[in-house]
Amino acid sequence: MRAVRNSDQGILVAEADEPEGPGVRLAIGSVGICGTDVAFAASGVQGFTYGHEFAGTTADGRSYAVEPTVYCGECDQCRTGHVQRCAAPEHGTLGIFRDGGMCDALTVPEDMLVPLPPGLDVRDACLVESASVAGHGVRSASLEPGERVAIVGGGSIGLLAAATARHHGFDVDVEARHQHQRTAAERLGAGTAAGTYDVVIDAAGSEAGLARCAELARPGGRVVLMGVYQHTAPIPGIASLVKELTYVHSIAYSRHDGVRDTEQAAALLAGNPEIARTVITHRFPLDDAAEAFRVAGDRASGAIKVVLHP
Structure with missing residues (x-):
């Protein structure tokens, strides 16, 4: 399986083990390059597969965006919906110091899945995270x-x-x-x-x-x-x-009145396709990740959101 990682030579597409463990396996359909990814790559941060803005499709053909926050669900902050403030040691984000979605496939917990509403294609659904x-x-x-x-x-x-x-x-x-x-x-x-x-x-x-x-x-x-x-x-x-x-x-996303910010973001994008057409300016195959990162880091070149497609 291919995975985008950083190295002493810069961003490269490396061979990685197939995803294992509990959860739902997603074939990744799109993954956005965030400014955080560009900054991490430039500063030499290594040791994990990049990508916290991603969406994919399960074996039965259902497509989802991923809410990549890792949280306990039991602390005071989680119980009030503020999962982005989780106090547990395991709190974090897929793709930031732990393996993320810049790869061919990933297994994620079921509660991270955000079903795509009609009108939102999986190729655009990596925007759900940043829209959240x-x-x-x-x-x-x-x-x-x-x-x-x-x-x-x-x-x-x-x-x-x-x-x-x-x-x-x-x-x-x-x-x-x-x-x-x-x-x-x-x-x-x-x-x-x-x-x-x-x-x-x-x-x-x-x-x-x-x-x-x-x-x-x-x-x-x-x-x-x-x-x-x-x-x-x-x-x-x-x-x-x-x-x-x-x-x-303001950081990341949470829940309010029983609704996830990610669900509202998916609905927003589905209801107005012009948003994705406007914000996504460049698309690259996964194998061209190094060039995609170069373009994402050059705002003067016309890039806004650069997306990889495995």
Whole structure:
């Protein structure tokens, strides 16, 4: 079986053992390359099969996206639906320091499976994971009717957050670095950022991006941090103080009112195929994983979401 791993020579497709153990075997149909994957590859992180954004098909022909969170289901956080905050030692994510979906097949626990609704093809369903991240962030903003929303960052998470907020009826503007990202935002119904906003979503994860979030937020506004900061988040002190801004952190996805964020993300994508057509810009066979990673790491080349197909 083929599997994408990192090595001293960079990303390569290696031979791996066939999946074993309890769970449901999926023939992988699509797997997205996340910014985390690109960062891990560049920094030399090794020892596992990459890929936490993936979907596949079982032997009986049913297709699923995978919610890759490993959680105990018994701690206080899990019992209240916050599986992304699981306190157990085994908490983690498939494809991040443990084998993930950049391979021909994988066995996953049944409770990780998200059935694909009609209208969502397995070749596009790797977007369910990142759309869930975006959806969780939008929900964390606690938007009220009539509020204006801006998103700083035009990568896949920012665009999927824009699509989610638009789906819920909000006016959304996106500030993006590259022209192809701005074009994609327009295709999803978002405008160009101008003025001030009730809620600003940080989907850039940079010092300049966070400073822009504070600038765009109105006095008393809210900033949702979905960008990843490895050390200290560079929150602008004066602007945040003078405007009395509230900062809300958001990571991964959870359950609320008995519904999984991943299920809602799958429904969103199924109901609006234009989202996948807009966000997925490049597709590669699994054997071309090294080139796919190169393209994914070069945003100026026109890449938004790069997808591998085993």
